[in-house]
Amino acid sequence: MNLKRTWLAVPAVFALGLAACSGGGDANSSASGVAAGSSTGIISTNGSEPQNPLIPANTNETGGGKILDAIFAGLVYYDASGATHMDMAESIEPNEDSTVWTVKLKEGQKFSDGSEVKAHNFVDAWKKGASEAMLSSYFYEPIAGSDDEGAGDLTGLEVVDDYTFTITLKAPAADFSQRLGYTAYFPLPDSTLEDMETGGEQPIGNGPYMVAEGGWEHNAQIHLIPNPEYKGDNVAKNGGVDVIFYSSLDAAYQDLLSGNLDVLDALPDSAFATYEADLSGRAVNQPAAIFQSFAIPFALEHFSGEEGNLRRQAISYAIDRDTITDTIFSGTRTPTKDFTSPVVDGYNDSVPGSEVLTYNADKAKELWAKADAISPWSGTFSIAYNSDGGHQAWVDAVTNSIKNTLGIDAVGAPYPDFKSLRTEVTNHTITSAFRTGWQADYPGKYNFLAPLYGTGAGSNDTEYSSADFDALLKKASSATSTEESNKILDQAQEILFKDLPVIPLWYANVVGGWSENVDKVVFNWKSVPIYNEITKAE
Numbered sequence: 001m002n003l004k005r006t007w008l009a010v011p012a013v014f015a016l017g018l019a020a021c022s023g024g025g026d027a028n029s030s031a032s033g034v035a036a037g038s039s040t041g042i043i044s045t046n047g048s049e050p051q052n053p054l055i056p057a058n059t060n061e062t063g064g065g066k067i068l069d070a071i072f073a074g075l076v077y078y079d080a081s082g083a084t085h086m087d088m089a090e091s092i093e094p095n096e097d098s099t100v101w102t103v104k105l106k107e108g109q110k111f112s113d114g115s116e117v118k119a120h121n122f123v124d125a126w127k128k129g130a131s132e133a134m135l136s137s138y139f140y141e142p143i144a145g146s147d148d149e150g151a152g153d154l155t156g157l158e159v160v161d162d163y164t165f166t167i168t169l170k171a172p173a174a175d176f177s178q179r180l181g182y183t184a185y186f187p188l189p190d191s192t193l194e195d196m197e198t199g200g201e202q203p204i205g206n207g208p209y210m211v212a213e214g215g216w217e218h219n220a221q222i223h224l225i226p227n228p229e230y231k232g233d234n235v236a237k238n239g240g241v242d243v244i245f246y247s248s249l250d251a252a253y254q255d256l257l258s259g260n261l262d263v264l265d266a267l268p269d270s271a272f273a274t275y276e277a278d279l280s281g282r283a284v285n286q287p288a289a290i291f292q293s294f295a296i297p298f299a300l301e302h303f304s305g306e307e308g309n310l311r312r313q314a315i316s317y318a319i320d321r322d323t324i325t326d327t328i329f330s331g332t333r334t335p336t337k338d339f340t341s342p343v344v345d346g347y348n349d350s351v352p353g354s355e356v357l358t359y360n361a362d363k364a365k366e367l368w369a370k371a372d373a374i375s376p377w378s379g380t381f382s383i384a385y386n387s388d389g390g391h392q393a394w395v396d397a398v399t400n401s402i403k404n405t406l407g408i409d410a411v412g413a414p415y416p417d418f419k420s421l422r423t424e425v426t427n428h429t430i431t432s433a434f435r436t437g438w439q440a441d442y443p444g445k446y447n448f449l450a451p452l453y454g455t456g457a458g459s460n461d462t463e464y465s466s467a468d469f470d471a472l473l474k475k476a477s478s479a480t481s482t483e484e485s486n487k488i489l490d491q492a493q494e495i496l497f498k499d500l501p502v503i504p505l506w507y508a509n510v511v512g513g514w515s516e517n518v519d520k521v522v523f524n525w526k527s528v529p530i531y532n533e534i535t536k537a538e
């Protein structure tokens with residue numbers, strides 16, 4: 001999810017070096033902010049009310065992240081396959097040991113209010129996120145001056161001139177440039193830096209789209225229009241995007257079938273058996289960088305110390321992932337083998353300890369009995385989920401598997417919407433297990449581990465902390481090659497398999513569809529439609 005992105009806003013259907021620079025702009029871009037020869041129709045798509053005001057460093061969930069990715073542009077961007085390209089940056093160059101990175105910006109790039117994007121807009125935005133310990137501040141942890149949670153004064157950032165700044169890291173990080181397309185690294189205009197409250201409610205970005213005047217109707221929708229100031233590679237080829245905040249996926253799917261919705265990036269489980277026939281060639285089912293799980297807070301009774309470790313292991317063994325993915329998801333999920341994703345480089349389905357993800361009723365009962373010998377079980381085991389995300393079927397299946405295997409009461413605990421669930425999770429006031437997930441921020445294994453399980457990380461929903469795990473994260477981050485880093489990250493996963501801060505469930509495909517009204521619909525490596533490429537007649 002957790003989160004960007006904790007993947008809680010979307011349903012259960014559903015978190016390297018730089019590629020060749022793609023140049024200074026799109027040859028087809030026009031002064032209007034819409035690509036020449038493109039369509040003018042407004043695309044409608046599903047979404048959810050953002051948890052917080054739209055400040056990039058304080059957004060780590062998919063509802064707000066989807067909008068921010070459309071209205072802001074970072075130093076780099078990721079194409080449909082996950083390759084990294086220059087966006088606002090002209091160049092990003094490391095020194096010999098990758099501890100100091102020099103960023104040069106393209107000149108003439110502007111925010112939607114007409115002000116120019118300069119080096120201080122990046123530096124001051126990141127410093128603001130760190131100094132106020134915003135939700136994504138953990139992404140600043142590698143930068144000199146931050147603490148282990150990414151908060152503090154980022155002394156490693158220095159403005160050289162209007163279009164150049166340097167980033168000094170605490171330790172070498174060969175893949176650091178790959179991370180810089182994530183929302184935490186977006187710039188902020190001077191007006192927002194001076195008035196964050198207004199900037200969050202009326203965001204001014206530098207991306208392909210901008211929020212229309214009065215366009216954010218809370219709990220209903222947000223209307224995005226092309227940004228005439230954007231001159232990058234991802235210029236809009238349509239007249240805008242309306243993101244509609246649906247209360248249920250079933251309602252969104254019916255709108256899609258009736259032609260009242262153009263693009264749906266997740267389908268309700270009720271449609272899995274019929275969507276291919278329903279949509280007749282206008283559907284997608286492809287692997288995406290999405291990992292799904294549920295978390296058990298360490299503060300819950302019976303889930304701390306040795307007893308808690310035994311119960312977590314028992315619950316994981318008690319879940320029949322193969323049967324659930326076959327019967328509930330109709331081939332749109334794959335049972336997990338690790339804590340990352342098969343679509344990222346270095347995926348390993350044989351990390352020592354991963355056998356805990358295999359259904360084994362006898363082992364589950366044995367471990368549960370050992371935990372009972374420490375402190376007898378009492379009460380009901382429940383998993384919280386947001387009702388607007390299409391999760392009830394799989395939560396019921398998982399809790400039934402636990403109930404039938406261990407002989408305890410286990411049930412789902414529905415919340416009315418994503419925001420109400422996420423608020424309790426973020427505030428650490430939730431009193432049950434709860435569904436989690438991760439939609440990758442950038443295509444690397446490190447991104448599936450550090451933001452979710454590192455001590456103090458912004459998406460560490462269970463407040464898990466392991467000194468050994470943290471040490472391996474730092475070692476992996478400082479590795480001189482991706483291959484070396486991935487091997488170290490597998491050692492870190494061995495610790496996760498013992499502690500189980502979350503219970504891994506399955507990897508999700510992106511399963512979505514589109515109406516007959518739109519063309520050129522492509523879903524990217526992390527399951528998100530590439531909205532600026534979609535065309536629609538007015």
